[in-house]
Amino acid sequence: MALNSLGREIPDSYAGKKLVPYRDPYSVSPEGNVATRALRRVNPGTSKRLSSLGEAIVASGLRDGMTIATHHALRNGDFLLNAIVAELAQLGLKGIWIASSSVHPVHAEIIPHIKSGVIAGFQCGVNGLIGEMASRGELSCPIVVRSHGGRARAIMEGSVKIDVAFIAAPCCDEYGNMNGYFGPSACGSLGYAQTDALFASCVVAVTDNLVPFPVVPISIPQTLVDYVVTVERLGDPAKIVSTTTRITTDPVGLQIATYASQVIEVSGLLKDGFSFQTGSGGISLAVADKVRGAMGRGGIKGSFGCGGITGYFVEMLEEGLFASLMDVQCFDQEAVRSIGRNLAHQEIGADFYANPFNGGAVVNRLDCVILGATEVDTSFNVNVNTESNGYLLHNTGGHSDTAAGAKLSIIVAPSIRGRLPIVKDRVTTVTTPGETIGVVVTERGIAVNGKHAELKEELVRRKLPVKEIGELQREICKITGTPRPLEFEDEVVAVVEYRDGSIIDAVRRVKG
């Protein structure tokens, strides 16, 4: 057991691997070369078509203890991971690791297969019931939570070796060229699958929309693909990319958004060339709406919008407020339609988006990112992984990547959530270190991290409600009271990897 620089107790090893405690966001240097895989040869006349997932699993050479991956662009509408795991069980395979880009509540279907030993653990974060059951000690499977950039890094450096990547391909030809733009399961960008396609020992394209050769445009080319399998359905179209992306009408949320947009205006970043990322939440979109207004009024032309892309950003692109969109994942159908239609709507892979160990990721070029939080602490550390009950319920996404990359990272969150104060002495789990967080905006005040002294001064001058974060906490706790701390067992149910591979926190089993 060692303490990392944030005072978190990190086990020496986990799931058979030695752990490196987190130290700081920028100093870890990579060593060695990019991971390799075997060369291959496909001669003319060879068919890549296989008739079923089961056949593909056999053909891929998957054996007990190996690692598979899927991407999560179909989000909670995904059928593929469940179908694969059911096949694994059918074939009698055991001890398989899942290294998907994310796991959603819909994948609770695989829980029986975790219990029966088909699935050994997760080289990725999980959303929903799996994490909750692990937190309660009802499931025994190691979970290594990674950010999007961190996952790309782990695959590229070889610390996570994907044996077989099953790539849901909404538009695919028989030789394996694919994109996500068209078809009944269109999901837009295939950004997360791109790293898998490059580094997995075997790549299986799975489609419900086989089109004549060649697919254009090509997101992932035939040269990376070993097999092509057709299935009835990749997912439930009603749930694919169906995040509700509407601006909040809640006055508290709007107040937060107003403050956040004022912070951006005051920061001096809002000028020609501005680059921006928000999530899909109602408050984030309200911030985007206000920034859009300010850009329109000021005649400001931004350089790019980034991240999970929403229809909102598409509108800004089409209005000329952004020159381009850098899209690792589409958040709604409007974004899906745009990526197939707008040349300046650029699909990017997770490596390009957020990997800290390459020639420089897109997040490094971000001026400003708007992020959410389940909890923030008085050192500006942010938790998005565990809920107030201590359960591991959410994946990191691009949170820590964008916070580290952007010039200004802004957390927007209501000061009180479910009767609990958002600001704590110590967050339950650190997802993103405070030193990469610029400003925390709540409806009760704006807390500015010490490293942005000039911004703070300017916000005070403009009479925005700037407060020390401890003062903000006291003010909130005057209303809510101070909650009793959660109690945990020693048993570690998951570790949270920082984007550079060091361990920023460990999630422990909840007592009782």
Place this chain on the structure above:
Amino acid sequence: MSDYKLRRSLLYVPGNMPSMLQNIPIFNCDSVIIDLEDAVPLSEKDAARHLVKRFLMNYTDRNKELLVRINPLDSRWGYEDLKVVLPAMPDGIRLPKADTPEIVERLDTLLTEFEEELEVEIGRFRVLPSLESALGVINAVGIANSSQRIFALAFGAEDYTASMEIERTRGGEELFNARMRVLWAAKAAGIQAVDTIFADVSDMEGLRAETEHAKRLGYTGKCLVNPRQIEVVHEVFAPKQHEVDYALQVIEAIQRARQLGTGVIALGGKMVDAPVVKRAARVLRTAYAHGMVDTLIDEEAIHGAQ
């Protein structure tokens, strides 16, 4: 009257809803009107006034003006509202159905009695009368002068149109005369004028148009039914940058004039004298509230040293 407090936005908050009361500190309206009258059902009149009292007592870091709209004095709740709420020290009372000067005088007397009992300065509790009937509008001049506690007249169009047996329209032509009469009375008495609510919370363009109209007429603020309306109203009442620039030039010019021993000076070919300076000072006070200028203009700059 040298009451320069900005009252661009006066937000109604129902007095019977803890979740909404709790958020009063966070909205950046200039004033809040906690409602014990129309927003509170009869069955909750008693509970609401005690809730409001507790809220006010716990709201120690006050960051805006707090008014309480009591029930009409001739109702069975009006007096009790005062009795329960005043010890928690709101800044003032919004008096509904202030149809005659006598009604306001009666409130004035009651407030004085409470002030004596609570041992606070006489005149501490201010009054914002609502002119919301044909009778109230006709009596506007008398009402405006009926008490030293009155800092503004508020026009209430919903009840007014009901008393006129007409519909309120989006354009609001039917309100023009009443709006003007309330305004004249307020300006003549040297107090502020607060425009009526705009009920359609989803119609921001309608709100903007109506607020711009009220501002053009001379209203200095507007009552709001939802926090989402604050931003639009503040935008409308915010001075334009060129107005601020000009006002700064005016103040600079008049200060130069004073050094020369005169109260009149030309600026860009136009005469600057007391009324121009006064208008410039008002622009700069509003600009200060919007963070557009760094310092508040002092009285001496406006009027010269005594």
